Amino acid sequence: MKKPCIEAGLVPTLIPLLESTDQEMLLHAGRAIGRICYDNRNLQEELVKVGVITSLVRILTDYAESEPLIHVDLLALCNLAELDALKVQLVEAGVQEVLSEILLRLQGSSQAEDTCIVKAASDLIVSLLLGDGNCVRMVQVGLIHQLLDLLEKHVESGDISVQHAALSALRNLAIPVVNKVQMLEEGVAERIQALLRSEMPPVQFKLLGTLRMLTDGQADAAEILGQDPMLLTRLVQWCNTNDHSGVCGEANRLLASILRHNRSQV
Template structure:
């Protein structure tokens, strides 16, 4: 049944706008007492939740509550495969923007946080992905979760999970997302105190451009909201030399160069960071970028050069 739902056409045919008899039957498996049926039901819902229309329909017809009740039954010594499948379904359902606030109001974040102590990487990975989808564009939720010390401590711990690249990557992305979507000084303070800054600096050197960019935007917000508190971590993680490499590398995408320059301007208010910027001859690198083919980059290069010259 679940395999049949992997094909887009067959999945839509069996969904039938939410009225399909197969879809209705699948829903009846979720509250079952049989682990195999629960698992099949959760996996099937995750597969039905592959386009916005289906996701919106399912959230509006109360499927979230069924999944939360299922997860609640598996918190203590629960079935890991069921946990993983139910979290996968919730993550997919949280993708459409209109679903996020509805799912947050239904208490999804609270139930997901109950699995924070899980030692199972597949569960950790889906838990992180679900929270990241939920807080996207949701400032209040990002603020609430970003000031949750237990969550931030766990994220920082998982940022070092070198044996599990997926968990490590998702932890970094959620840490960055909490800052980017909340734009809150309190969240920045919690991340600094939890030791998360060095991980965001490392994330800026990722091979994936999207992760580099997310890290740079988060670091820019940290510098803008609480440079004094972050100064020690910025120096300790060699932020300035990382930015120098990103700006000097011809392969860096335009947005990476742009956000690196924004960050350089933001850290100039710190004396030790300012000294590092001067010692690395940033003016040479930045002045070359004034001729960049991307107008946003060349314009920011002019502004950054003026700032560096004025403060040299």
């Protein structure tokens, strides 16, 4: 169905509709662009040239209270963010700040639509983590603690998809050394450890990967983690689990990292 739409020149027709003030029109146009351009590199490159990113980011700010429109817009941006040039445009358009505002606004909400928006925003953060510059900027605008607030809320409600998406974003944000230092100084490792009560393997896997990324090359962090009996107990359990090979592997890697970097004599 996508090919006939593309061949008929539908996409160039949709672009001007993004300037409409009719929210229903924006909703349908955004949904159509996201679906048609998914996994279509040539069309994504064409959209770079016509500046569709600026329009989509503007909609996020101009219609911040319209949950259906925000959700559709975020999904469209996620589909478009596969292309590096589009990621650059998104960053230049200030999407980090917009995502930060969205996550801040939806803290504490348990509505299904809001949960979908949070997951889409977290997925977009992961897609945008191209190069250290983007990662550093996202930490600077406060996305780390907003993601952690969401994680702490959803670990109680059991929404695995939100936890998984937020942990993926946190792990990637912890890659640049400058971010590791800032995240550790702001107590991110301690807050992540509070999620250890989760019994969901996908969450455990991402949790362990995030902690391992934070301690990579950071001896002080490894020393702190190495003195946490609850963490060490869980790591030993996960190292011997047969239920999820990914969890077992990450637990072994994190424990090895702690032992390698730990300078404590305790």
